[in-house]
Amino acid sequence: MQGAADVLVIGGRGKTGRRVVERLAAQGRAVRVGSRSGDPAFDWTEPDGWARVLEGVDRVYVTYYPDLGFPGAEERVAAFAKAAVAAGVRRLVLLSGRGEEGSQRAEERLKESGADWTVVRAGWFAQNFDEGIFVDDVRGGTIALPTGDAVEPFVDADDIADVVVAALTDDRHIGRTYELTGPRLMSFAEVAAELSKATGREIAYVPLSDEDYRAALRELEDVPEEFAELFEMLRDGRNAHTEDGVREVLGREPRDFSAYARDAAATGVWDV
Secondary structure, three states: OOOOOOEEEEOOOOHHHHHHHHHHHHOOOOEEEEOOOOOOOOOOOOHHHHHHHHOOOOEEEEOOOOOOOOOOHHHHHHHHHHHHHHOOOOEEEEEEEOOOHHHHHHHHHHHOOOOEEEEEEEOOEHHHHOOOOOHHHHHHOEEEEOOOOOEEOOEOHHHHHHHHHHHHHOHHHOOEEEEEOOOOOEEHHHHHHHHHHHHOOOOEEEEOOHHHHHHHHOOOOOOOHHHHHHHHHHHOOOOOOOOOHHHHHHOOOOOOHHHHHHHHHHOOOOOO
């Protein structure tokens, strides 16, 4: 069983959570990883186990799986925030999504808990292409998605983690909402071109219809069909602009997708 911890990182083995754990540990902070494989285990669907995970914790990085905007997330986040405050947690940092009405409702419920809070609204992760749902597509040479000509300012998970650590450890970020994006807008065709350049082989973007994509999702065991709704929001253009959150918190420019693609390719993750 894990020992006492100052900080609990929900999703501490995920794309942003793992990076937050590494950074906090490097600062000498005691960190508890909140995951179903943890000891004690954390599961969003089993609130009876939350008290054990929260014991002795002062602050929490809250990430919700599969997505904060999906049905049921608002209620579970509200219940967790209430349990956290009852257990003595003083600060909650929530990872949210840009332009998602469901996510914003969850944000408000978390704020009602009485804890000091910071909300970090992030764009689409660059790391979705090497650590997430699109990695096999890149390896296979075809990214087939229902995005059309929509553009997104992909943000690097390392930038998100740096902002989250600042929010967990610096009182200046209490009561603030930050929107994090990369430095430029990119279509998925442009993403494919960057990945082609980084890997030295052709990665093609192929547009799909919503119907075909939903049918493909139904064949996957670990991806809910509601994931397709994220592409509908992408296409309506609500997030087709960059934000200054990374610069505001960290005092530097966000990392560009080309740098991400170059470094990811160097690891061999896309080698075939």
